Amino acid sequence: MDPNSLTFIFLNAALINNFVLALFLGLCPFLGVSAKKETAWNMGMATMFVMLVSSISAYGINWILVKFEIEFLRLICYIAVIASAVQLVEMTVKKFSPGLFRALGIFLPLITTNCAILGLALFQTFREYDFLQSLAFSTGAGVGFTVALMLMAGLREKLELAKLPTVSQGAAMGLMLAGLLSLAFMGFAGLGSSHA
Amino acid sequence: MSVLPNQQEQVTLDTFMRGLWEENPVFVMLLGLCPVLAVTNSTMNAIAMGLATLFVLVASSTLVSLLRKMIPKQVRIATYIIIIATFVTIVDYVIQAISLDLYNALGAFIQLIVANCVILGRAEAYASKQKVSASIINAIGMGVGFTIALLCLGTVRELLGAGTILGYQIFSSNFEPWVVMILPPGGFFVLGAWLLLFEYLKQRKEQKLLAAEGATTNGS
Numbered sequence: 001m002d003p004n005s006l007t008f009i010f011l012n013a014a015l016i017n018n019f020v021l022a023l024f025l026g027l028c029p030f031l032g033v034s035a036k037k038e039t040a041w042n043m044g045m046a047t048m049f050v051m052l053v054s055s056i057s058a059y060g061i062n063w064i065l066v067k068f069e070i071e072f073l074r075l076i077c078y079i080a081v082i083a084s085a086v087q088l089v090e091m092t093v094k095k096f097s098p099g100l101f102r103a104l105g106i107f108l109p110l111i112t113t114n115c116a117i118l119g120l121a122l123f124q125t126f127r128e129y130d131f132l133q134s135l136a137f138s139t140g141a142g143v144g145f146t147v148a149l150m151l152m153a154g155l156r157e158k159l160e161l162a163k164l165p166t167v168s169q170g171a172a173m174g175l176m177l178a179g180l181l182s183l184a185f186m187g188f189a190g191l192g193s194s195h196a
Numbered sequence: 197m198s199v200l201p202n203q204q205e206q207v208t209l210d211t212f213m214r215g216l217w218e219e220n221p222v223f224v225m226l227l228g229l230c231p232v233l234a235v236t237n238s239t240m241n242a243i244a245m246g247l248a249t250l251f252v253l254v255a256s257s258t259l260v261s262l263l264r265k266m267i268p269k270q271v272r273i274a275t276y277i278i279i280i281a282t283f284v285t286i287v288d289y290v291i292q293a294i295s296l297d298l299y300n301a302l303g304a305f306i307q308l309i310v311a312n313c314v315i316l317g318r319a320e321a322y323a324s325k326q327k328v329s330a331s332i333i334n335a336i337g338m339g340v341g342f343t344i345a346l347l348c349l350g351t352v353r354e355l356l357g358a359g360t361i362l363g364y365q366i367f368s369s370n371f372e373p374w375v376v377m378i379l380p381p382g383g384f385f386v387l388g389a390w391l392l393l394f395e396y397l398k399q400r401k402e403q404k405l406l407a408a409e410g411a412t413t414n415g416s
Contacts, residue, residue, distance in 0.1 A: 023234065024229075024231075028229065031229070076282065079311075083274055083277060113312075113316055114311065115308045115311035119304055119308055122307055123304060166399065168395070170395070171226055172389075179381045179384030182380045182381040182384055183376070183381040186380070
């Protein structure tokens, strides 16, 4: 598969180089909101939306920065855009779905410090994706994040019923589970390379 | 400088030591895990990342603490983020100038220090309320604690995954490296194992305390 085709970029971001399990981006919400499948789903959707908005804005901003040759301001501009995008999502969710707003709680504003989103904006700049490629990349990353979050939430719901030694209850077991998931996702590594 | 009553903390050894052990950002508070797992596949990367974070943490804590009376409450988070982003940009260019190899090895994770919740957490929870001296000492403690945690992971992963530490051969050539330790799953496993160890130590200490209490009550 052509490494610059939209399908490959999408699959690469969603599965092969999954943001959470292969690149270690966005671990805080991954460990923090993965206790229940429902909240995990909502969090995934909110993150996906912010990813799309910030990816599009980052593309525009980078164009301006390059034009005026002030690339050293990139980081500051990106983080400011992400913070405003999160604020926008927060206000929209609060207005149209107060129930969801309460369910997500503190994790909604915390999307700002989700490194998956800043990472996405930086990666798409480093790899010099054009506009459509950036869109495919951010959708793929969002889908990958949601998939990882949902899988983890499903596992943790099962884990509640398991008998564990007292030592391993809590975060340690969550990390071990994440390790196993990450091991499983390494199986996607060969995907797409056979046609190269 | 006016003193806010019953909020200011006296600068003691504890201000520094807390970050190392009791409130270790990685092992106890589980903050800033992304760089902890992503760049610790070798000891060198771990040291560089730890020092970069330490610098940003101390510099931004100092500035936030200096400006704490001037920053309006409503826009404080945005202000902190901009301050942090400025220092990260400096670190980014400095590392690029010192060692391009290191810069390429760490990749986007230097710039991602901005999104490290340890730093924003310190600014919000400590530096915005305390005096400059206390903030600096606390930030150094936290930064050193963070670096130690990175080293704990980096050395174990490099030793098991490649049989070396800082590039020096430790195990004999008969040693078959556990390649998985350098790959992403290894990061999760090693951090999980450290957390298990600390939890075990904590529980054993609690049991000993309980046993000691039981002995004294029985004896008296």
